[in-house]
Every structure is written in structure tokens, then in C-alpha cells.
Amino acid sequence: MSNIVGLNRRAFIKSAGMTALAGAAGVVATGANSAAAQTSSSNSRMAGGKYDFDTPYNRVGTDCSRWDGPALRYPAGAFKYGMGVASMDFECAPCITEALTERVQHHNWGYLSTTEPLRDGIVKWNGERHGVDLDPSSIVISDGVYPGVIAALRSFVPVGNKVLITSPAYSGFYSMARAARIDTVDSQMRIVNGRYEFDWEDLEQKMTADVRALIVCNPQNPTGNVWTQEELLRIGRLALEHNIVVLADEIHSDVVRSKHKYVPFASLKDAAVVNNSVSFNAISKTFNLAAMKNAYYYSKSPTMLDRVNQFHRAEISTLGVVANTVAYQQGGEWFDQANAYMDESHNFVENYIKEHMPSVGYTRNEGTFMTFLDVSKVMAAVGAEEQYKEHGNATPEHYFQDWLVHNSGVYLNPGSDYGTGGEGHMRMNIASSRMVLKDVFDALAKAVNSV
Numbered sequence: 006m007s008n009i010v011g012l013n014r015r016a017f018i019k020s021a022g023m024t025a026l027a028g029a030a031g032v033v034a035t036g037a038n039s040a041a042a043q044t045s046s047s048n049s050r051m052a053g054g055k056y057d058f059d060t061p062y063n064r065v066g067t068d069c070s071r072w073d074g075p076a077l078r079y080p081a082g083a084f085k086y087g088m089g090v091a092s093m094d095f096e097c098a099p100c101i102t103e104a105l106t107e108r109v110q111h112h113n114w115g116y117l118s119t120t121e122p123l124r125d126g127i128v129k130w131n132g133e134r135h136g137v138d139l140d141p142s143s144i145v146i147s148d149g150v151y152p153g154v155i156a157a158l159r160s161f162v163p164v165g166n167k168v169l170i171t172s173p174a175y176s177g178f179y180s181m182a183r184a185a186r187i188d189t190v191d192s193q194m195r196i197v198n199g200r201y202e203f204d205w206e207d208l209e210q211k212m213t214a215d216v217r218a219l220i221v222c223n224p225q226n227p228t229g230n231v232w233t234q235e236e237l238l239r240i241g242r243l244a245l246e247h248n249i250v251v252l253a254d255e256i257h258s259d260v261v262r263s264k265h266k267y268v269p270f271a272s273l274k275d276a277a278v279v280n281n282s283v284s285f286n287a288i289s290k291t292f293n294l295a296a297m298k299n300a301y302y303y304s305k306s307p308t309m310l311d312r313v314n315q316f317h318r319a320e321i322s323t324l325g326v327v328a329n330t331v332a333y334q335q336g337g338e339w340f341d342q343a344n345a346y347m348d349e350s351h352n353f354v355e356n357y358i359k360e361h362m363p364s365v366g367y368t369r370n371e372g373t374f375m376t377f378l379d380v381s382k383v384m385a386a387v388g389a390e391e392q393y394k395e396h397g398n399a400t401p402e403h404y405f406q407d408w409l410v411h412n413s414g415v416y417l418n419p420g421s422d423y424g425t426g427g428e429g430h431m432r433m434n435i436a437s438s439r440m441v442l443k444d445v446f447d448a449l450a451k452a453v454n455s456v
């Protein structure tokens with residue numbers, strides 16, 4: 006019964022268009038009127054071979070963590086824009102909706118017999134787009150990057166030992182380590198000429214005997230680095246010298262800006278370095294399929310793969326397999342257009358900050374749809390350090406998160422969740438219509454320029 010009510014509510018909100026978004030999230034978005042005419046039909050969102058990423062797609066009321074999550078935390082009206090959680094706001098590639106619709110016409114949901122077409126899709130996608138030659142039998146399908154990395158940590162890092170993380174880094178790495186009952190050690194990156202770089206000296210110092218795994222996040226969330234071949238080889242060789250296994254998390258591998266190139270760790274021209282690694286990937290960021298619970302990992306070393314497999318069991322779903330398989334097979338054009346759109350959005354963000362928000366520091370993003378903003382000056386101006394404990398916040402950045410919601414309606418992720426070096430920063434997701442981004446930045450600028 007509750008499902009039916011949920012569906013009706015979604016249908017209502019969809020047909021009400023962005024007016025519902027404005028009401029539910031308290032947004033009066035620029036795109037509201039133009040978007041009100043939108044329907045749920047995919048075809049209406051494509052013209053002249055171009056997908057429409059500009060018209061805001063209403064996600065409010067669909068139990069999505071990006072928009073519906075923060076709304077539960079703040080008094081009605083305070084929260085307006087969900088710019089945190091790493092999911093895209095775009096309507097998904099039409100081929101995905103079509104394939105799912107077709108599968109739903111068959112009314113039986115017993116166990117699935119094969120993932121062969123999915124595996125073929127993974128091989129083809131990685132071969133054609135990224136130049137890495139994968140043996141289908143070396144690919145293990147998983148229900149997320151999380152379960153794969155946790156299995157690897159359990160396998161390679163005995164309880165009480167450590168995984169090394171170059172930070173600021175994805176907050177999930179710290180919870181994966183907790184799930185594996187191991188400790189973490191951060192090697193904080195340095196900003197050199199406006200770009201985050203590994204601190205090689207510090208990194209090597211941190212490679213002590215109790216460090217048994219190193220996470221190489223490429224592209225790096227939240228700093229947006231797309232690591233070069235030289236950087237990957239150097240970090241891979243250092244890890245090998247210190248007997249540390251490399252876990253390459255490449256979930257953002259497709260979301261790379263023009264003039265940058267993602268180099269799969271497994272494609273490096275040093276067999277010993279490659280054989281000392283396991284790679285984790287998915288197209289859940291590429292096609293916004295996070296809730297479809299599908300990912301994979303592989304290693305060129307069968308021994309390493311076996312070790313991870315001992316601790317891994319995937320629970321995948323038929324719909325997830327259908328959605329992911331068709332995305333690999335037919336989604337390429339949609340993604341290329343989405344990626345080009347997000348590249349432009351990064352330019353918009355960079356220019357906006359430079360022109361209108363002089364107190365906010367910006368580091369140029371090379372990949373991912375996240376941006377990591379230096380808000381330390383604004384935090385100092387609003388007294389985040391002095392106030393956070395009194396307000397019951399875990400860190401000054403969490404205080405600032407609340408401050409931003411109350412003063413601009415914009416919800417961002419606190420930098421302190423991303424390890425050492427995240428202080429004074431907030432993470433922002435830019436995978437939205439630029440109409441929404443413009444409203445978000447106008448609201449942010451008004452708030453931060455007023456202190």
C-alpha cells in the first residue's frame with residue numbers, strides 16, 4: 006500500500022513540475038517557469054540530437070538523499086538547494102528508462118542466471134574509452150565499490166593495521182576502514198601552483214610497516230585531481246617498495262574534463278606495479294545509477310583477486326544489471342554530452358567565484374563533478390571555530406554547513422568529513438542544471454559577501 010502512495014506522490018510532483026520543487030525544497034529557482042512544462046517523457050528532453058541538461062529535473066519527493074535528505078534536518082523553508090551528495094540531478098539516459106520499462110513488462114523477479122552481457126559491456130567500455138585490456142574472467146561484479154574495497158581491506162590489512170589515504174579524500178574511505186576494523190593514516194596533499202599534489206616526502210614517511218594498503222582515488226574526490234601516468238607510476242612504485250597493496254578507486258573515471266586523461270592504474274607500463282593492485286570501478290557516477298547497486302573490481306594478479314574474493318559476496322539485482330548493461334551498450338552519446346555540459350558548468354563555477362566571491366578560494370577541478378571550496382576566510386568571519394561546540398556541531402565545518410543553509414538555503418558537505426586538509430573547506434556537487442547553479446551561486450554570494 007505504501008508503495009502505491011509513494012508512486013502517486015511522485016506522479017503528482019512530476020506533473021506539477023518545478024513548482025513542486027520550489028514548494029518542497031523552498032526553492033524559487035530561475036528555471037522554475039521554463040521547467041514547469043516538462044513532462045516525464047524522455048523524448049521531450051532531446052532536440053536536434055542534443056539532450057537537455059538545462060531544464061531542471063525535479064527530484065524532490067523521490068526519497069533521494071541529495072534533495073530529500075537535508076530537508077529532514079532543517080526547519081521548513083531553511084533548506085533550498087541540495088548541492089552535497091554525489092548524484093547527478095539530470096534525467097537519466099533514455100535508453101536506461103526504456104530498457105527498465107521493457108523488463109518491468111515481464112512480471113517475474115526470480116534469481117538472475119547470468120551477468121555475461123554486463124561483463125562484456127565493462128570490457129568494451131574500458132577498452133574503447135580508456136585503453137585498458139580486461140580479461141572478462143578477471144572481473145568480479147559487485148553491488149557497490151564499498152563492498153569490494155571493504156573485502157580488499159579485510160583481506161590485505163590485518164585488524165589493528167592501517168590503510169594509507171592521500172587526503173582530502175572521499176569520506177567513505179574512513180567508513181570502509183571502520184567496517185574492516187582497521188585504522189587509517191592520512192598523507193595530506195599540498196596545493197602547489199593552484200593544484201593539489203601528493204606530498205611525496207610525507208607519503209613515504211607514512212609508509213610504515215603497519216601500513217598494508219594504499220587507496221589511490223583517481224579522479225580524486227573531493228579535490229578533483231586526475232592523476233597523470235607519472236604520478237601513478239611514482240606512487241605505485243613507492244607502495245611496491247614498501248610492500249603496500251594499491252587499491253585503485255576509479256569510480257569517477259569517466260567524469261574527466263577536456264585536456265585531462267584518466268589513466269587506469271591497471272594500464273600502467275610496469276607489470277610489477279600493476280600486479281600489486283586491485284582496481285574498483287562502476288558506471289554509477291557516469292550514468293547516475295548509484296541506487297541500482299552495481300560495480301566491479303578486477304586485478305591483473307589472479308592471486309590478489311582470489312584474496313579479495315574470499316571476503317566478498319555481491320547481492321546484485323536484476324534491474325541494476327539491466328540498467329547498467331544498457332548504459333554500457335547504448336549510453337555513450339548521452340554521457341559524452343552530459344560530461345561536456347558538466348565541463349562547462351565547472352567553467353561557470355570558476356568564473357563566478359573569481360568574479361563575485363573574492364573571499365572564497367577555488368582550486369581548478371580536473372575531473373569528477375565535485376568542487377572543493379576554500380571557505381576558511383568566511384568561516385573565520387562568522388566565528389565558526391568559536392561557535393561550533395556551543396551549537397552542538399562536530400566540527401567548525403559542520404557549524405558552517407548549518408550557517409550556509411540558514412543564510413543561503415544551500416546545503417554543502419563539510420570539508421572536515423574528508424580527512425586531514427579538509428578543514429576550512431566545503432564540498433559542492435555541480436551536476437545540476439546551470440539554471441539551478443546560477444541561483445545557488447547568487448544565494449551563496451549574497452550570504453558570504455555579507456559577512
Ligand SMILES: Cc1ncc(COP(=O)(O)O)c(C=O)c1O
Nearest residue numbers: 091149150151175226254256300
Ligand atoms: C571515490 C568514491 N568511491 C566510492 C563511492 C561509493 O561507491 P558505491 O556507491 O558504488 O559503493 C563514491 C561515492 O560517491 C566515491 O566518490
